Structures are given as C-alpha cells and as structure tokens.
Amino acid sequence: MILWIIKRDLLLAMRRRADVLTTLFFFIIVVSLFPLGVGPEMNTLRIMAPGIVWVAALLASMLALGRMFSGDYTDGTLEQMLLSPVSLSALVMGKAIAHWLITGVPLVLIAPVLGIQYDLPAESLMVLTLSLLMGTPVLSLIGAIGAALTLGLRGGGVLVSLLVLPLYVPVLIFGAGAVEASAAGLGFEAHFSLLGAFLLVSVVCSPWATAASLRISMG
Amino acid sequence: MAINWFKYASPATFYFLAGRMIPFFTVVAVLLLLVGLYISFFVAPTDFQQGEAYRIIFIHVPAAWMSMFLYLVMAFWAGIGLAFNTRLSSMVASAIAPTGAMFTFLALWTGAWWGKPMWGAWWVWDARLTSELILLFLYIGFMSLQAAIDDPRRADKAGAIIALVGVVNIPIIYFSVQWWNTLHQGASVSLVQSPKMATAMLTGMLIMALAAWMYSIAMILIRTRSIILERESRAAWVSELKEGVTRS
Numbered sequence: 001m002i003l004w005i006i007k008r009d010l011l012l013a014m015r016r017r018a019d020v021l022t023t024l025f026f027f028i029i030v031v032s033l034f035p036l037g038v039g040p041e042m043n044t045l046r047i048m049a050p051g052i053v054w055v056a057a058l059l060a061s062m063l064a065l066g067r068m069f070s071g072d073y074t075d076g077t078l079e080q081m082l083l084s085p086v087s088l089s090a091l092v093m094g095k096a097i098a099h100w101l102i103t104g105v106p107l108v109l110i111a112p113v114l115g116i117q118y119d120l121p122a123e124s125l126m127v128l129t130l131s132l133l134m135g136t137p138v139l140s141l142i143g144a145i146g147a148a149l150t151l152g153l154r155g156g157g158v159l160v161s162l163l164v165l166p167l168y169v170p171v172l173i174f175g176a177g178a179v180e181a182s183a184a185g186l187g188f189e190a191h192f193s194l195l196g197a198f199l200l201v202s203v204v205c206s207p208w209a210t211a212a213s214l215r216i217s218m219g
Numbered sequence: 220m221a222i223n224w225f226k227y228a229s230p231a232t233f234y235f236l237a238g239r240m241i242p243f244f245t246v247v248a249v250l251l252l253l254v255g256l257y258i259s260f261f262v263a264p265t266d267f268q269q270g271e272a273y274r275i276i277f278i279h280v281p282a283a284w285m286s287m288f289l290y291l292v293m294a295f296w297a298g299i300g301l302a303f304n305t306r307l308s309s310m311v312a313s314a315i316a317p318t319g320a321m322f323t324f325l326a327l328w329t330g331a332w333w334g335k336p337m338w339g340a341w342w343v344w345d346a347r348l349t350s351e352l353i354l355l356f357l358y359i360g361f362m363s364l365q366a367a368i369d370d371p372r373r374a375d376k377a378g379a380i381i382a383l384v385g386v387v388n389i390p391i392i393y394f395s396v397q398w399w400n401t402l403h404q405g406a407s408v409s410l411v412q413s414p415k416m417a418t419a420m421l422t423g424m425l426i427m428a429l430a431a432w433m434y435s436i437a438m439i440l441i442r443t444r445s446i447i448l449e450r451e452s453r454a455a456w457v458s459e460l461k462e463g464v465t466r467s
Binding site: 145146149150153154155156159162163165166167169170173174177194198205209212213216217219 | 353356357359360363364367368370373376377380381383384385387388391392395396398399
C-alpha cells in the first residue's frame with residue numbers, strides 16, 4: 001500500500017516536472033541571495049553556510065507542503081482514500097515519503113554544490129549532505145501534519161508556515177549544528193544521533209497525527 | 220450524595236456557574252495584586268548586586284511561569300475536547316490561548332527591560348529567551364489556525380491537534396535550544412543566578428504568581444462565557460437570556 005502510493009505520487013510528480021524543479025530552484029536562489037546581502041567575504045560566508053543552507057532547505061520543504069494533499073483534495077481522490085479500508089496512517093506515510101523523494105532528495109543532491117560556492121571544506125560538505133539526508137524526511141513528516149490541518153483553508157500557505165516553522169527548530173539546530181561542530185573539530189556524532197532520534201519519533205508519531213488531522217479537515 | 224460533574228460540562232450550566240465565580244476570582248486577583256505590588260516595591264530589600272532593577276522579576280517570573288503553565292492547561296483541555304468530544308473543553312482551550320500569549324509576550328518584554336541594565340542588551344540568544352519566543356510562536360500558530368477555520372467544531376479539533384503536537388515538541392525544543400546554546404558558547408549569561416533570595420523577595424514573587432493565576436482564571440472564565448454566547452446564540456436558553464435582559 002505504501003509502495004503503491006509512493007509510486008503513484010512519483011508518477012504524478014514526473015508528469016508535472018516543473019513543480020519539482022520550482023522547489024529546487026527556490027532553494028538554489030535563496031542560498032545564492034545571501035552572499036549578495038551579506039557581502040562576498042569568504043570567511044564570513046564559510047561560517048554562515050550551514051545555517052543558510054539549512055534555513056533555505058526548511059523554507060523550500062515548507063513551500064512544497066501545499067502540494068502534498070491539495071491535488072488529491074480538489075479532485076476528490078483524498079475522500080476516496082479516507083473511505084478505503086486500508087489504514088490511513090500508512091497512506092499518509094506513503095505520501096510523506098513521496099513528498100520527501102520529490103522535494104527533499106533533490107535538495108540533498110544539490111547541497112554539496114551550493115556548499116562549494118561557500119567554500120566549505122570537503123568534510124563539512126559531507127556532513128552537510130548527510131545531515132540534510134537525515135533531516136529533510138523529518139521536515140516532510142512534521143510538515144504533513146500542518147498540510148493536513150490547513151487543507152482547503154483560506155491563506156493556507158501562510159498559515160502552514162506559522163504552524164510548522166516553530167516545530168522545525170530542533171531539526172535546524174542540530175542539522176546546522178552538526179556541520180559547525182565538525183568544522184570546529186568537535187565531532188558530529190552527537191548531532192547525528194539526535195537527528196536520527198527526531199527521525200524515529202516523527203516516523204512513529206507523525207503519520208498518526210496527520211491521519212487524525214485529515215479526518216478532522218475532511219469532516 | 221454524589222455531585223454530577225457532567226452537569227457542568229454543558230455550556231448552558233457552565234455559563235451561569237462561571238458568572239458566579241468571576242467576581243470571586245477578580246476580587247482575589249486584585250487583592251493579591253495590591254499586596255504583591257506593595258511587597259515588591261516597599262518591603263522587598265534592594266538587591267546588593269542588581270540594585271532596584273531586579274524588581275522587574277516580580278512581574279517577569281510569574282508571567283514566564285504562567286506562559287508555560289497555561290500552554291499545558293490549554294493543550295490538556297483541547298485534548299479532552301478532542302477525546303471526549305466535549306464542546307466546553309474546547310471552548311476553554313480557545314479562551315486560554317490569548318491569555319497565555321499575553322503572558323508570554325509580557326515575559327519577553329519585561330525580560331528585555333531587565334536585560335538592558337543587567338546584560339547591557341535588550342535581547343540575548345539565551346536558551347530560555349529563545350524557547351520563550353518559540354512558545355509565543357506556538358500560541359500564535361494555535362490562534363491563527365483556529366481563526367482561519369470557519370466551522371467552530373473543526374477549528375476546535377484542528378487546534379487540539381496542533382496544541383498536542385506542540386506539547387510533545389516543547390521539551391524537545393527546550394532541550395535543543397539549551398544544547399544549541401551551550402554548544403555555541405560556554406554560557407556567557409545565565410538567568411540562574413539566585414544567590415539565596417531574601418524571604419521578602421520570594422514572598423512577593425509567590426504572591427504575584429498567585430495574583431497572575433487568579434487573574435488568568437477570571438479572564439479565561441470571562442472569555443469562555445463570551446465564546447459560549449457566541450456559539451450558542453441560536454440556543455433557546457440564550458434567547459431567553461436576551462428576553463430577560465430586555466424585560467428587566
């Protein structure tokens with residue numbers, strides 16, 4: 001069931017490739033804007049790089065949340081999914097994974113290139129990519145709750161940012177913190193353990209909360 | 220003789236019960252506030268380190284306590300409302316949010332006023348300040364979600380989910396921020412100074428905290444009554460209430 005929904009969502013995304021690329025380019029543009037605002041000194045930029053890349057990843061992942069349920073909601077598919085006998089949590093899990101594959105993975109893949117723009121050393125690049133690899137699924141999972149709650153509301157896009165961004169804070173702290181810690185020679189294992197813990201907690205709790213939210217939103 | 224508590228879960232009964240309780244809590248709140256302010260300004264000694272500016276804590280600490288406590292109470296009632304489908308619980312939860320947000324804002328504001336003379340900065344990215352700020356965002360998220368939904372029952376339930384998710388996240392956020400700060404810089408400033416507080420200071424603070432508590436209860440009851448009237452405006456007992464007012 002999970003596999004089916006992932007396949008379906010990926011297929012839908014591949015039919016509308018522009019949507020996937022928009023999120024990716026948004027990420028690239030936001031990261032590229034910072035040097036223009038802050039100035040081109042490499043020493044400053046190198047320190048700020050992990051935070052900038054992570055904040056941009058947060059925003060990009062959040063902007064794409066609207067698409068997670070809204071298409072299925074408008075054409076009535078979501079209603080049928082709620083009526084179907086399979087577990088709604090599993091369905092939601094599949095949709096969150098698909099969302100991550102569509103929006104999270106491209107960010108992870110492009111992040112090293114953006115890191116080079118900021119003159120990050122090779123080890124930091126690796127840690128940055130790994131931290132994004134572990135952190136972005138958490139963003140999709142937490143975001144699913146917000147997306148489900150704001151389904152069909154006026155101004156849902158802005159509202160979802162209010163709901164979801166405060167909950168992203170721990171991921172941001174430890175995602176960016178891992179890179180800074182490794183750059184400072186402190187080791188990044190502790191940060192990675194915590195990111196892993198967030199991932200496990202959100203895998204367990206988020207589909208359940210999202211399913212409950214969907215039921216409420218669909219009334 | 221058993222009291223039927225469920226009787227008070229009905230908005231119609233609660234409306235009148237709250238109406239009788241509000242004067243009591245208001246009077247107690249005002250009295251405690253007067254006593255507390257008197258102690259804080261005239262009885263409590265000047266701090267040997269911080270001078271007179273420390274007196275901000277008589278507002279600041281109770282506000283910070285209430286801000287955190289009220290979020291828990293709000294999430295509790297919202298959760299009860301979600302689990303047992305009791306309308307009144309959800310109404311109380313919605314009534315708590317503005318008061319909680321107000322105390323959070325007050326704690327941040329007075330904290331800034333205290334920080335300027337003490338640390339020489341209005342704002343420091345200290346762990347407690349940051350988590351208090353995020354708490355304010357959580358309150359605002361809860362309120363704006365409820366405001367965006369027209370159907371009150373859906374608003375109640377959606378708010379309950381986000382409040383409960385927030386409660387799960389509060390410890391995570393709090394510890395993240397704390398570790399983030401200690402990882403960044405060896406705590407340059409800490410709120411945990413407290414060199415054995417004088418008894419008068421402690422008494423003043425506790426009385427002020429009680430006053431804040433009573434004020435919150437009174438405010439929440441008043442706001443719950445308004446919400447009940449708004450939502451039940453079509454119920455028979457509300458129209459009887461209106462007629463009664465015009466007749467008298």
